[in-house]
Amino acid sequence: MSWENAASISTLFSLEDITKVAKEPRKPNALTPVLALSAEARSKGYDLVCLPLTTEKWKKRWTEMCLLPSGVDSDADMAAEQRAEAWRAKPGFLLEEVTYNTARSRVGVALQQELAYASYLNIPTAILPPPRSREHVSSYARTIHACLKSSSYIHLSIRLPIYNPSVLEGRLTPMTSPSSSGGLLPGSPTPSTPRLVVPDDRRTETTSGNLDATWEMWDVIRSICDYNTRLSLTLDLTPPLPIKSSLLSKWKAEPIRHLFLPSSTFIANTKGYPVLPKGTQSFIRESMTASIFQAAMTSGTVENFAQGYQDYLQAPLQPLMDNLQSVTYQTFEQDPVKYHNYEEAIFQALVDWPGEEKIIMCVAGAGRGPLVARSLSAIERSGRDAFIYVVEKNPNAYITLQGRKEAEWGDKVTLLFGDMRFIEVPEKADILISELLGSFGDNELSPECLDGAMRFLKPDGISIPSSYTAHLAPLSSSKLYNEARAGKDDKSVETPYVVMFQAVNILSGDGGGTSGHCGPQIQECWEFEHPRRDAVVDERTGLPLTNSHNARSATMDFFIPHAGVLHGLAGYFEAVLYGNIGLSIHPHRKDRISKDMLSWFPLFFPFKDPLYLPSNSELKVSIWRLTNQRQVWYEWHAEAFLNILGAPPTDNDVVPSPRSASGNSFANGGPLFGSPVRSPSPFVDSNDPFDRRSFRNESLDAGGGSRLVKISQTSLHNPGGRSSWIGL
Ligand SMILES: C[S@@+](CC[C@H](N)C(=O)[O-])C[C@H]1O[C@@H](n2cnc3c(N)ncnc32)[C@H](O)[C@@H]1O
Numbered sequence: 001m002s003w004e005n006a007a008s009i010s011t012l013f014s015l016e017d018i019t020k021v022a023k024e025p026r027k028p029n030a031l032t033p034v035l036a037l038s039a040e041a042r043s044k045g046y047d048l049v050c051l052p053l054t055t056e057k058w059k060k061r062w063t064e065m066c067l068l069p070s071g072v073d074s075d076a077d078m079a080a081e082q083r084a085e086a087w088r089a090k091p092g093f094l095l096e097e098v099t100y101n102t103a104r105s106r107v108g109v110a111l112q113q114e115l116a117y118a119s120y121l122n123i124p125t126a127i128l129p130p131p132r133s134r135e136h137v138s139s140y141a142r143t144i145h146a147c148l149k150s151s152s153y154i155h156l157s158i159r160l161p162i163y164n165p166s167v168l169e170g171r172l173t174p175m176t177s178p179s180s181s182g183g184l185l186p187g188s189p190t191p192s193t194p195r196l197v198v199p200d201d202r203r204t205e206t207t208s209g210n211l212d213a214t215w216e217m218w219d220v221i222r223s224i225c226d227y228n229t230r231l232s233l234t235l236d237l238t239p240p241l242p243i244k245s246s247l248l249s250k251w252k253a254e255p256i257r258h259l260f261l262p263s264s265t266f267i268a269n270t271k272g273y274p275v276l277p278k279g280t281q282s283f284i285r286e287s288m289t290a291s292i293f294q295a296a297m298t299s300g301t302v303e304n305f306a307q308g309y310q311d312y313l314q315a316p317l318q319p320l321m322d323n324l325q326s327v328t329y330q331t332f333e334q335d336p337v338k339y340h341n342y343e344e345a346i347f348q349a350l351v352d353w354p355g356e357e358k359i360i361m362c363v364a365g366a367g368r369g370p371l372v373a374r375s376l377s378a379i380e381r382s383g384r385d386a387f388i389y390v391v392e393k394n395p396n397a398y399i400t401l402q403g404r405k406e407a408e409w410g411d412k413v414t415l416l417f418g419d420m421r422f423i424e425v426p427e428k429a430d431i432l433i434s435e436l437l438g439s440f441g442d443n444e445l446s447p448e449c450l451d452g453a454m455r456f457l458k459p460d461g462i463s464i465p466s467s468y469t470a471h472l473a474p475l476s477s478s479k480l481y482n483e484a485r486a487g488k489d490d491k492s493v494e495t496p497y498v499v500m501f502q503a504v505n506i507l508s509g510d511g512g513g514t515s516g517h518c519g520p521q522i523q524e525c526w527e528f529e530h531p532r533r534d535a536v537v538d539e540r541t542g543l544p545l546t547n548s549h550n551a552r553s554a555t556m557d558f559f560i561p562h563a564g565v566l567h568g569l570a571g572y573f574e575a576v577l578y579g580n581i582g583l584s585i586h587p588h589r590k591d592r593i594s595k596d597m598l599s600w601f602p603l604f605f606p607f608k609d610p611l612y613l614p615s616n617s618e619l620k621v622s623i624w625r626l627t628n629q630r631q632v633w634y635e636w637h638a639e640a641f642l643n644i645l646g647a648p649p650t651d652n653d654v655v656p657s658p659r660s661a662s663g664n665s666f667a668n669g670g671p672l673f674g675s676p677v678r679s680p681s682p683f684v685d686s687n688d689p690f691d692r693r694s695f696r697n698e699s700l701d702a703g704g705g706s707r708l709v710k711i712s713q714t715s716l717h718n719p720g721g722r723s724s725w726i727g728l
Pocket residue numbers: 319320323324329332333364365366367368369370371391392393394397418419420421434435436437449
């Protein structure tokens with residue numbers, strides 16, 4: 001949910017309120033009724049006012065002109081039609097038809113006329129009532145789209161109830177609009193008796209489709225309006241809300257600009273004061289991401305550090321190809337957790353190193369030297385005799401390193417300027433320390449750089465980190481979707497971005513899904529281990545002959561419990577530094593492994609086009625890490641499946657890949673079973689017969705005579721690295 005600024009409180013005036021003030025005796029030159037009400041609201045502390053734009057007189061004229069002919073009096077019908085034609089030719093209001101006086105295609109004309117007048121008055125946002133029913137949504141959306149096209153500034157916000165409350169009574173009612181004073185949707189329980197029984201998501205599975213109904217309407221409207229950035233939601237919280245339900249979390253990914261809280265939403269507490277029902281309170285708290293606000297105010301938290309970066313797309317660093325700026329190093333160095341964990345890992349490795357001889361260490365890619373300082377501190381704490389070689393290829397950072405050697409480190413270290421893939425180091429190291437990790441683990445080319453550094457690590461030496469894994473989950477976020485395509489060409493929607501997620505909803509759930517084959521909510525793609533033993537190296541240079549051993553691919557099946565729109569994939573990493581000391585940005589594990597670590601935000605792999613996923617569907621995500629001699633890049637793709645009860649098998653049905661729930665990764669030559677199954681790739685799979693098993697055409701009995709049927713797919717993103725790659 002995107003709250004650009006702190007929330008503002010607005011009050012709503014009905015036509016009756018305005019009429020009442022209009023009838024009161026006024027002095028000449030006194031404020032108009034609307035201005036008088038607005039001044040009064042401001043004096044009471046409201047930031048904004050909401051009010052209807054037109055009066056009953058306009059409604060009456062419009063009804064007479066535009067509603068279907070009476071069929072009784074043909075002369076009157078003809079006259080009305082003539083008046084309507086005249087109005088359509090020159091649409092406009094009469095003075096007494098608007099409050100603010102300083103059906104068919106006709107609906108569109110009327111709305112456009114109202115919006116033109118609102119724009120003229122410089123009204124920033126028009127809040128529009130919901131469509132009358134599900135049947136009318138596409139016509140409604142088409143009209144909204146036309147209005148957005150014909151105006152250039154005004155924002156439109158669609159008022160929709162968070163769900164259609166009639167589902168709780170076992171019947172569906174049309175989505176008629178609440179009265180201007182904030183009446184309930186027909187069929188909804190009164191808010192003063194919030195007896196919503198939505199105990200947990202499992203029990204609501206059968207009704208979740210119905211609970212999704214208003215979100216589905218929103219999805220049609222914003223899709224027809226092509227995700228226009230001037231279109232937002234006013235979420236009507238009149239229906240009472242469950243205390244906690246992931247059914248409502250889908251709204252988190254939507255552009256909610258306003259919450260609609262009519263006075264009828266409030267109930268009396270035991271002392272007789274009006275309060276909101278508990279579920280509504282917690283929804284508002286969560287939707288305003290109160291915890292984020294709170295964390296943002298607390299120094300040392302990721303949220304505090306990341307202020308202003310929420311949902312902002314950043315191109316990932318290319319520390320191998322580019323030389324980082326001092327200010328970028330400075331930002332890394334503010335992270336106490338990363339360096340603390342590194343020091344602990346180095347300390348443990350020193351303590352565990354056998355024998356009494358001097359331990360040779362190497363910090364490869366030292367930047368401005370924080371890991372050198374931490375290594376020296378770990379050496380001192382461990383009481384071991386050790387010496388450090390320091391390698392860095394950034395000539396500017398190397399100046400800082402020289403300064404630190406002179407001022408702080410003296411002859412405890414030797415500095416070596418150059419690229420770790422080619423540089424000669426005088427002695428082989430027992431312990432190699434590096435930090436070349438990206439948000440997806442391997443996306444800043446740590447595997448390739450460390451391949452080169454293996455030349456100067458003893459065969460029984462330790463690498464810190466010893467391994468790292470990449471993880472993915474499907475996500476929904478209209479904000480990120482719009483940000484990614486703002487670039488206007490294919491490149492921007494085929495580029496992975498570093499993003500501090502905020503208005504994002506992870507679509508997958510835990511559990512095997514309807515087929516029983518799905519993995520957990522966030523799944524592991526692959527792993528890199530160091531020192532690696534599988535690369536074939538050139539005897540003369542000690543370097544791998546090709547980079548093909550660093551190609552990877554994975555296919556993962558995700559269960560999608562609630563309907564949603566897929567906009568991209570969330571990427572995370574986890575690294576084992578040494579023993580049980582690690583670094584993690586995996587949402588479920590980061591707090592246990594490296595709480596409050598600031599250095600990495602997740603990676604976002606966008607999809608060009610949104611993919612609608614129904615409730616209880618399954619999503620097969622394929623991702624590849626591919627490489628040639630100069631570049632590394634990712635390609636990604638997704639397919640959606642639905643469990644169809646009793647449907648006959650067809651040739652096109654695809655079997656979901658068998659996989660382990662633990663999501664172990666594979667390395668070339670690694671275990672095949674209990675690993676993500678590789679997808680076909682021109683580079684990786686050509687000689688691997690195992691892969692074909694997951695792509696044979698056959699139907700899968702998902703139990704009870706039901707089978708998975710493919711319903712849609714995305715295109716293959718970034719084929720051949722045409723839009724984004726990392727330079728070697
Ligand atoms: C992410 S920074 C980490 C810097 C520092 N170790 C820290 O933790 O603050 C990675 C550093 O490795 C350096 N680097 C990347 N690839 C390298 C290579 N092939 N050879 C030498 N240095 C490299 C970069 O210039 C950069 O200074």
